[in-house]
Amino acid sequence: MTASPTPFAVTGSAVRAAEEPLLAAGQGAALMRCAAWGLAQHVLRVLRGRGPVAGATVAALVGTGNNGGDALWALALLRRRGVAAVAVPIARDEHGAPRWHAEGWAALRAAGGTAADVVPARADVVVDGMLGTGFRGEFAVPDAARGLPAGAAVVACDVPSGVDADTGEVRGGGVRAEVTVTFGALKTGLLLGDGADLAGDVRLVDIGLGPHLPSAPPERLRVMDGPTAARLHPAPAADGHKYTRGVVGVVAGSARYPGAAVLSTSGALEAGAGMAHHAGPATTRAAVVTAHPEALVSAEGPAPERTDAWVVGPGLDTEDDARERFIRVRDAVLANPRAALVVDASALTLVTAEDLAALRDAGARVVLTPHAGEWARLTERIPVPGADGAGHAPDELARLRAWSAAHGAAVLLKGPRTLVVAPDGEAWLMGEGGPELGVGGTGDVLSGVLGAVLAADAARRARAAEEEGATCGAGEVEHVPTLASLAAAAAWLHARAGADQARAGRMTAGTLPAAVGGTVARMWWGEARGTRAD
Numbered sequence: 179m180t181a182s183p184t185p186f187a188v189t190g191s192a193v194r195a196a197e198e199p200l201l202a203a204g205q206g207a208a209l210m211r212c213a214a215w216g217l218a219q220h221v222l223r224v225l226r227g228r229g230p231v232a233g234a235t236v237a238a239l240v241g242t243g244n245n246g247g248d249a250l251w252a253l254a255l256l257r258r259r260g261v262a263a264v265a266v267p268i269a270r271d272e273h274g275a276p277r278w279h280a281e282g283w284a285a286l287r288a289a290g291g292t293a294a295d296v297v298p299a300r301a302d303v304v305v306d307g308m309l310g311t312g313f314r315g316e317f318a319v320p321d322a323a324r325g326l327p328a329g330a331a332v333v334a335c336d337v338p339s340g341v342d343a344d345t346g347e348v349r350g351g352g353v354r355a356e357v358t359v360t361f362g363a364l365k366t367g368l369l370l371g372d373g374a375d376l377a378g379d380v381r382l383v384d385i386g387l388g389p390h391l392p393s394a395p396p397e398r399l400r401v402m403d404g405p406t407a408a409r410l411h412p413a414p415a416a417d418g419h420k421y422t423r424g425v426v427g428v429v430a431g432s433a434r435y436p437g438a439a440v441l442s443t444s445g446a447l448e449a450g451a452g453m454a455h456h457a458g459p460a461t462t463r464a465a466v467v468t469a470h471p472e473a474l475v476s477a478e479g480p481a482p483e484r485t486d487a488w489v490v491g492p493g494l495d496t497e498d499d500a501r502e503r504f505i506r507v508r509d510a511v512l513a514n515p516r517a518a519l520v521v522d523a524s525a526l527t528l529v530t531a532e533d534l535a536a537l538r539d540a541g542a543r544v545v546l547t548p549h550a551g552e553w554a555r556l557t558e559r560i561p562v563p564g565a566d567g568a569g570h571a572p573d574e575l576a577r578l579r580a581w582s583a584a585h586g587a588a589v590l591l592k593g594p595r596t597l598v599v600a601p602d603g604e605a606w607l608m609g610e611g612g613p614e615l616g617v618g619g620t621g622d623v624l625s626g627v628l629g630a631v632l633a634a635d636a637a638r639r640a641r642a643a644e645e646e647g648a649t650c651g652a653g654e655v656e657h658v659p660t661l662a663s664l665a666a667a668a669a670w671l672h673a674r675a676g677a678d679q680a681r682a683g684r685m686t687a688g689t690l691p692a693a694v695g696g697t698v699a700r701m702w703w704g705e706a707r708g709t710r711a712d
């Protein structure tokens with residue numbers, strides 16, 4: 179299987195920095211031509227989806243900077259394809275002349291394009307070329323960009339105007355796009371926050387910045403996809419057995435919330451764990467065995483030295499013995515820190531800064547999996563030393579990185595978009611799945627899936643350490659299984675399973691584990707099989 183590179187995003191500022199050596203070498207005009215050509219190709223694609231290209235009308239809202247320059251050059255290219263190309267300036271000088279990229283306008287005029295004060299009502303596509311990575315301060319949406327023709331598709335040039343290309347923050351107003359055609363690299367601001375909502379479908383145009391883009395983990399946001407997830411959670415080795423596939427200890431559920439134990443254990447088993455061992459009271463043990471005769475159950479859980487990953491938290495009763503149950507898991511991981519630890523749900527209210535420090539000092543691999551509300555409470559209770567832990571800055575990714583670095587644990591922040599960060603700044607975005615997952619209990623299933631994925635990895639590491647000279651399976655440097663990448667892969671499997679299940683007409687958390695099983699089986703043993711661990 180040939181490994182395609184994992185997609186990633188960098189900030190708009192990093193893209194500007196990457197352009198600098200090329201601009202200094204006099205390649206600015208060539209870069210712009212390249213960007214404009216890519217933009218024109220994507221506009222043509224939108225037009226072809228609507229009817230004949232020749233005779234269609236494309237208008238562009240054109241700002242004062244290079245973003246407007248891209249739009250003007252793209253209009254010139256479209257004009258040559260028989261499109262009526264109309265440029266609408268959004269700023270004029272004191273004499274009323276448009277303030278825009280002079281060469282771009284000259285090229286458009288030479289190609290037969292025109293200028294207008296407003297977007298024509300007949301426009302099929304409106305290109306938003308007002309502001310790109312040079313956006314500073316606040317954006318007051320100009321009159322020309324309000325009340326656009328209802329039938330026109332908006333295509334943003336590089337970034338929807340008003341969106342901060344670094345953070346996704348919208349300052350002042352923003353313009354919603356159906357498609358954003360972005361240049362040089364995906365920008366983090368198109369994948370995060372309100373920026374992601376305004377950007378629509380994001381298309382990347384390569385303008386040759388690759389070698390100049392930053393590669394250090396804290397400067398990239400990687401995007402989890404199916405091939406990457408398949409590489410990170412490979413099919414078992416031919417000689418694999420239950421121990422090499424990973425043993426997951428599941429400390430979840432209580433007399434009050436027995437279902438969580440079932441959902442979490444099911445998630446682990448269906449995601450391919452060699453064994454799942456549930457520790458809990460008699461009620462949850464009975465429920466788990468009824469649902470899964472193959473699960474092991476006991477009051478105390480598996481032996482620490484035989485456990486590859488622990489899941490603690492879903493459905494613990496914080497009025498009862500939850501803290502003791504959490505401490506037992508913490509101590510099991512401290513006794514055998516090669517086992518990974520997933521801290522979810524109730525355990526997020528039980529874990530202390532001291533627990534995290536002890537786990538970090540032991541070298542344990544810990545992932546906390548809050549949803550937005552749990553994340554707010556966690557950062558309130560365990561802030562970043564010396565910082566406003568709860569934080570109100572728009573840059574959620576920076577807040578996550580700061581917290582993870584301060585406490586030595588990875589964080590998987592759940593929501594419509596899932597973000598995973600590790601203490602070294604490595605960050606992943608997982609955008610698979612949709613609101614079908616927004617029902618009670620799907621997070622419990624995810625905790626088990628995570629446990630299975632992390633356990634398989636821990637078991638592979640243990641085996642590789644035993645067999646001198648063996649590797650961990652995922653050979654390529656880019657796909658070395660890091661904690662954050664494994665967690666993002668687990669989230670991808672879970673979300674894909676949810677989407678598959680919803681398409682098939684079902685969607686409850688109770689049926690989700692079986693869908694996870696189907697997704698993993700297709701990945702491992704179906705036609706599009708993933709890599710094997712051997």
Ligand SMILES: NC(=O)C1=CN([C@@H]2O[C@H](COP(=O)(O)OP(=O)(O)OC[C@H]3O[C@@H](n4cnc5c(N)ncnc54)[C@H](OP(=O)(O)O)[C@@H]3O)[C@@H](O)[C@H]2O)[C@@H](O)CC1
Nearest residue numbers: 209210213242243244245309310311312313314316317336
């Ligand atoms: N560099 C390259 O070679 C390449 C760059 N490329 C393209 O260039 C884009 C970056 O171009 P850029 O740097 O000119 O900035 P851009 O986004 O057009 O906006 C800056 C202008 O807007 C103004 N302005 C700022 N804030 C404002 C506000 N709040 N409200 C109102 N106005 C505001 C500001 O004007 P000022 O107020 O300073 O007079 C300034 O003139 C990038 O996104 C990509 O599309 C590609 O072609 C590849 C090659």
Ligand SMILES: Nc1ncnc2c1ncn2[C@@H]1O[C@H](COP(=O)(O)OP(=O)(O)O)[C@@H](O)[C@H]1O
Nearest residue numbers: 549592593594612613615616618619620621622
């Ligand atoms: N609108 C949405 N789009 C995509 N995924 C979602 C959406 N809403 C929720 N999810 C996912 O569903 C899961 C819900 O987890 P959680 O909030 O812990 O639920 P619970 O505690 O009920 O188990 C998470 O994996 C989250 O990312």
Ligand SMILES: [K+]
Nearest residue numbers: 306309335337
């Ligand atoms: K724009």
